[in-house]
Amino acid sequence: MASSDLDYPWSSSTGESFCGSFNIHLEEDNPADILPVLEVPSSSVSSKCNIPKPPSLPSKSCIRIKYSNRLSECSSVPKETKDTWDKLFKEGYGSDVYIITEDKSYILAHSSILSVASPVLGNILQQSKVKNGMRYIKIPGVPYQAAYAFIRFIYSSCYEEDEMKQFVLHLLVLSHSYSVPSLKRVCIYVLEQGWLTKENVIDVLQLARNCDAPRLSFICVHMIIRDFKTISSTEGWKVMKRANPALEQELLECLVEADSRKEDRLKRMEEKKVYLQLHEAMEALLHICRDGCRTIGPRDKVLKGSQVACGFPACKGLETLVRHFSSCKTRVPGGCVHCKRMWQLLELHSRLCNDPDSCKVPLCRHFKEKMQQQAKKDEARWRLLVSKVISAKNSLGPFSGRRSAFL
16 A cells, blocks of 8 residues: 555554544454455445446357358348359359369469459469460469359359368458458358367468458467467477577567456456445445444444444454454553554545535544645655545446545
């Protein structure tokens, strides 16, 4: 806590006015039972508030179905039109191009359609030689089935799911090399929807970078960082380490950066938790001094000693602290660690309180007057602490179940 090292010059006689404000039914205190108020389990939401439950999240299957239909819903081409173009491709009626594949097989096609669909193929066709009215071009480096699926998609945007999953990497390379963006989008979608595995993610990452697919590359990197230990032992990683050491270094740096971000996030969460506990302690202190709680409270309240659970999470620990403070023989600041904590809570309240004249928390006005005599360094630390507590309180939102009376 930012105020843990602050010292207080007030004598024990000042603290005696604190005890006169309370009607305390003292019980035998065991020093081992006196717990710091910040260590009491807390919750930022009162158990008594009625907060409407948020709607349930859609199931994963529902999300998958909706997402899988997104590509087909984007198309406004009637099915009959697609079937016509698919038939034209399969039958090769009026074709004027022979596409020769890796295994010396060929696919019939139409130069006009290929030129319109792919500017790269258009340039290749312009440079090709004509024999007996037919042009001959090659698509090397991929199996016949992959080349067939590629040309078919150019005609009708149709494809078989089994072929797409089997040759998706080949089709991604072809769509990038021959500039067919619609097929490239389909390939990336298929890869993102569960095709990635720990064994092939390194290969897909390198391919995604070569094919200018930044989203797919990001997903691959995220998957590698999430399960680095397993993936770094795969054969793909070993090959990449030998062939592309720069990529390995980049991934290691991403891993270090991700770990650093995780540590920072956890640290911020822990800090926020402390400030929320301080906010709850301020609410509980005001509650005890104004309304009383169970067996402790102001003298103008008649307490019934009810053991019903209190709605203020920090109340139990604060009651223990108040009892100790009222009976401690070394109450001067710095003489007792528990009393020092109580002094700090009282001063924090006074800095949050906007109405010290009518406030029932002891010494509230006294601390307000002492602020003007505070050293600049100590004042800056207190202001920082107050701003953190207020920020933590505001982060609870309007449905937190409680509104602070001192803000």
